[in-house]
Amino acid sequence: MIYGVPGKYEIRHRFGQYMLEQSQKSANLDSAKHFKPEFVNMLKMVIVEIQKNAEENPYDYLPNLYIARLNIILGKDDPKSPYNDEALTYGLKALALSPL
Numbered sequence: 001m002i003y004g005v006p007g008k009y010e011i012r013h014r015f016g017q018y019m020l021e022q023s024q025k026s027a028n029l030d031s032a033k034h035f036k037p038e039f040v041n042m043l044k045m046v047i048v049e050i051q052k053n054a055e056e057n058p059y060d061y062l063p064n065l066y067i068a069r070l071n072i073i074l075g076k077d078d079p080k081s082p083y084n085d086e087a088l089t090y091g092l093k094a095l096a097l098s099p100l
Contacts, residue, residue, distance in 0.1 A: 012049045016066040019046045023073045043070055064094035
């Protein structure tokens with residue numbers, strides 16, 4: 001995504017919101033009700049982009065929440081998936097950063 005331009009934080013987060021919305025649509029599922037490979041690749045791409053927001057804004061909990069939610073979506077079909085561990089890691093990080 002674009003670097004050093006105004007609004008990059010918001011663009012990345014809107015991209016994350018869009019992908020979360022798309023994860024609810026059956027068009028992104030195959031016949032076995034699993035996400036299509038191209039959709040999984042897009043989810044991974046948006047995680048990388050939102051990680052940039054987390055790195056650029058280390059005291060902001062919101063990027064960590066988005067990353068946690070996206071990892072939950074990736075790991076929802078397999079309880080032993082490493083995405084579930086990633087989701088927990090980012091969720092706890094967001095909790096530690098959130099105001100009480």
